[in-house]
Amino acid sequence: MIKMLNLITLEHGSGGKKMQSLIHELFLRHFDNEQLNSQEDQARIPFDTLIAQGDRLAFTTDSFVIDPIFFPGGNIGKLAVCGTVNDLAVGGAIPKYLSVGFILEEGLPIQDLEQIVIAMAQTAKEAGVTIVTGDTKVVAKGACDKIFINTSGIGVIPKPLQIGARQIKAGDKIIVNGTLGDHAVAILQARNELALSGSIKSDCAPLNLLTQPLLAQPGVHAMRDATRGGVAAVCNEIADMTKLGMLIKETALPLHPEVTAVSEILGLDPLLMANEGKAVIFVESAEADALLAHLRTLPYSDNAAIIGEVVDSVEGVFIESLYGARKKLLMPTGEQLPRIC
Incomplete structure (x- = not known):
């Protein structure tokens, strides 16, 4: 603790x-690694460690403004x-390095x-990534809400891996690695705005703890993480890109x-609803059952x-009820729960 x-x-x-x-007493102590400890204005990453694992870089960035900050x-x-x-992981990349920018109130x-x-630090260690550079800004009270964080990441895509919506x-069968909406409901309960109680986390x-071993199996065509907008947003986005339809079985969710x-x-x-540990996986039909069995042996996939399949008989995304009735599942047009991530 800083004295x-x-x-x-x-x-x-x-x-x-x-x-x-x-x-020194907080960030370097907990994020301790060679690149960060050099205290240069940039991370210096050797090419050879990257080239040994793949032939393409994946790069992404995101900002986090969740309320509450503990849940x-x-x-x-x-x-x-x-x-x-x-x-990075759902694009087939092996995540390697992160930057972190803090805006503190x-x-x-x-x-x-x-x-x-x-x-x-604990999550980075679990994921096998290194936080190699960062920045901290402090703003006057009221100029932000406690803390905002930006993280950017670099990963390596192994050769000759080719996955994506195209x-x-x-x-193709549509697989999810577990229960949907847990993150959204946990945050809703943590806000204590609606007198909801429960034990959900x-x-x-x-x-990446499940995508990397999964990609060693045959049949995976594409993956997306279902964050804001949930599975509905992922499926609608891909249906629009590919001009294919999707049929989701309500009873299979x-x-x-x-x-x-x-x-x-x-x-x-x-x-x-938003999720923060769920992948939507599009898999060759003939490989789907075997891949699902393998997936259930991996972390976070019990x-x-x-939950459905890709079809060319309809346009857009539909959900089918127990009795066979179909309802179009539209792209979300608003925010069910703001500041969810």
Whole structure:
């Protein structure tokens, strides 16, 4: 713990002694690695370690403004690492390096910041990535809400791997690696705005722990992580890109009982709810059952299920009920739950 003030002040972003103390006693201590410890203005990454693992770089960036910053199953720091790792992982990349930018509100308890940094360090270690560079800014009280985080990531795509929406074809099965909507409901309960109670936790998790071994199996055509907008957004986006249709079986959806209950009470649709540890996987039909069995042996995939298929008989995305009735599942037009990530 930093042996100074208990709260972040504007001086912690001034570039002076307090900022140096914050960097050394908090960030360098918990993110400890050779590149970061060199304290240059840029990370210096050797090419040979990247070339040995693939022939293309994947690069992504994301910002996190979730409210509340601590929630069942994680905090904004864990979320920031998982979110960027997952964006790389579903593209087939092996995540390698992250940058982290903090915007801190004056008055943020340093103890809270340390908990967030510890969670980031632990999650990065679990995912096998290194936080190699970063930046910290402090703004006056009221200019942001406690803490905002930006993370960017670099990964390596192995040769000759080719996955993406353009590889999807009619007949492909659609698989998810577990229960849907857990993150959204956990955040809704944590906000205490609607007197909801429950024990559900966010599904926040680094998906490369399942995507990398999964891609060693035949049949995977594409993957996406179902964050804001949920499975509905992913399927509609890909249907629009490919001009293929998708048919989702309502009875096949893996749902936690608490998610079902909250959805019914509030009129929410789990297919539109945000997730932070769920991949939507498009798989060759002949390989789907074997791949699902393998997926269930991997982390964060106990409740993996085939939820539908890609078709060329309809345009857009449809959900089919137990009795065979079909309803079009539209792209979300608004935000069911703002500041969910």
